[in-house]
Every structure is written in structure tokens, then in C-alpha cells.
Amino acid sequence: MYNKINIKAFGMIAEKLGNTALEWDACEDTDGLRKELEARFPDLKEMKYSIAINKTLIVGNVRLPEQAEVALLPPFSGG
Amino acid sequence: MSEKKRTPKNIFVSGAISPEKIAQSIANHSSKTDIGGHSIFLGQVRADQKEGGSVVAIDYTAYEEMALEKAFEIREAIFAKYPLTCMHIYHSLGEVKVGEICLFVFTSSKHRRAAMDACDELVERIKAELPVWGKEILDSDGHVWKVNT
Numbered sequence: 001m002y003n004k005i006n007i008k009a010f011g012m013i014a015e016k017l018g019n020t021a022l023e024w025d026a027c028e029d030t031d032g033l034r035k036e037l038e039a040r041f042p043d044l045k046e047m048k049y050s051i052a053i054n055k056t057l058i059v060g061n062v063r064l065p066e067q068a069e070v071a072l073l074p075p076f077s078g079g
Numbered sequence: 080m081s082e083k084k085r086t087p088k089n090i091f092v093s094g095a096i097s098p099e100k101i102a103q104s105i106a107n108h109s110s111k112t113d114i115g116g117h118s119i120f121l122g123q124v125r126a127d128q129k130e131g132g133s134v135v136a137i138d139y140t141a142y143e144e145m146a147l148e149k150a151f152e153i154r155e156a157i158f159a160k161y162p163l164t165c166m167h168i169y170h171s172l173g174e175v176k177v178g179e180i181c182l183f184v185f186t187s188s189k190h191r192r193a194a195m196d197a198c199d200e201l202v203e204r205i206k207a208e209l210p211v212w213g214k215e216i217l218d219s220d221g222h223v224w225k226v227n228t
Binding site for chain 1: 122139140141142144145146148170181182202205206207208209210211212213214224225226227
């Protein structure tokens with residue numbers, strides 16, 4: 001198992017994290033990842049965001065595949 | 080031409096979408112004489128009043144690779160659902176000032192209904208499903224994040 005994952009952050013989430021990219025210790029699944037992220041960035045707890053793995057939005061808790069491209073997406077506001 | 084395999088297209092335009100680009104896009108269809116109706120939606124940046132000031136521009140960012148994949152998926156679904164001749168989607172990235180155009184959706188069909196319904200559905204899906212974010216820049220130098228209603 002790879003011991004790091006790369007996380008992309010967008011919009012208001014990137015602003016709260018102070019970065020558009022994060023290197024993070026690998027997690028088993030997305031629930032675990034949310035928990036760890038929210039521990040380090042408490043502001044995230046108050047925010048609504050979705051997670052995409054390899055450019056697809058996930059629903060519920062999903063196991064993180066190796067070398068996954070993980071993205072934190074606040075509510076979309078295009079147009 | 081409609082039998083040709085469609086591949087993802089870039090929908091993003093840097094900055095505002097110019098009225099000249101829109102005019103040219105309309106003109107480009109004059110040779111497609113099976114078209115009987117076009118439907119066009121233009122999104123314009125509005126000078127909303129916010130708590131911290133009034134909006135002077137929107138700075139758009141996107142998860143571009145995902146947005147292009149999603150736009151392609153939406154495009155295919157709309158082509159499958161309506162008898163369209165043509166479909167074009169352009170969305171701004173970066174700064175667009177109030178009064179300028181940030182979204183251009185253009186559908187064409189033999190008869191008007193398909194073009195109109197497809198255009199409507201496209202705009203709704205683009206706003207709901209594309210990973211794009213608008214940061215509303217205020218005249219106070221502050222900003223707020225746009226919320227789609």
C-alpha cells in the first residue's frame with residue numbers, strides 16, 4: 001500500500017485549507033479520511049462538501065483505491 | 080456528421096464570453112440548412128448586493144478534468160434524449176465582470192421544441208453537476224462564494 005495520497009481541494013474548501021493540494025497519509029476509506037481531515041481542519045466540520053475519487057463523486061463510504069485522485073468539492077456554483 | 084463519434088470537447092473559455100464569439104457561433108450555422116430553430120441561453124454576471132458590499136465580478140475556478148468528463152456525459156445524454164442537430168457549451172474560467180457573459184449554451188434542431196427543451200435541461204444540469212465554483216468579488220475587496228439556487 002502506498003503511504004501517501006494526493007488530495008485536491010477547490011473553492012471554499014481550498015480557501016479554508018489554505019491550499020489547493022495536500023499530501024496526506026493514506027486512509028482505508030473516505031469516512032476515515034473525512035474524520036482525519038476534520039480533526040486537522042475543524043472548519044471543515046461546518047462545511048458541506050462532496051468527495052470525488054478519480055473524478056467520480058462517491059456516495060456513502062468508499063474504500064480508497066491505491067494512488068486514487070481524491071478531491072474535496074464544495075457545492076457547485078457554476079453558471 | 081451526426082454519425083461521427085463524439086469526444087470530450089473543451090468547454091472552458093478564459094474570461095468573459097464575447098458577444099462577437101456568440102455572433103460568430105450563430106453565423107457558423109448558416110450552412111446547416113436542416114436547422115429550423117436555435118435556442119440560446121446566456122448567463123450574465125449580476126451586481127448582487129451582499130452584506131460586505133456589491134458584486135463587481137465573479138472569479139470562476141473548476142476541477143477541469145472532471146468538469147469536462149461530466150460535460151461530455153451530459154452532452155451525450157441530451158443528444159440521446161432530443162433530436163438535435165447541434166449543441167455548444169461554453170463556460171468562463173477566471174474573472175468575469177458584472178454585465179459580462181459567463182455561460183453560453185446553444186442548441187439547434189429541425190423544429191423549435193427540441194432545441195428549447197434541450198437548452199433548458201442543459202443549463203439546469205450544467206449548474207447542478209459541473210464542478211465549477213464562482214467567487215463573487217465585492218467592491219469592498221472582500222469576497223463571498225456564490226451559491227446556486
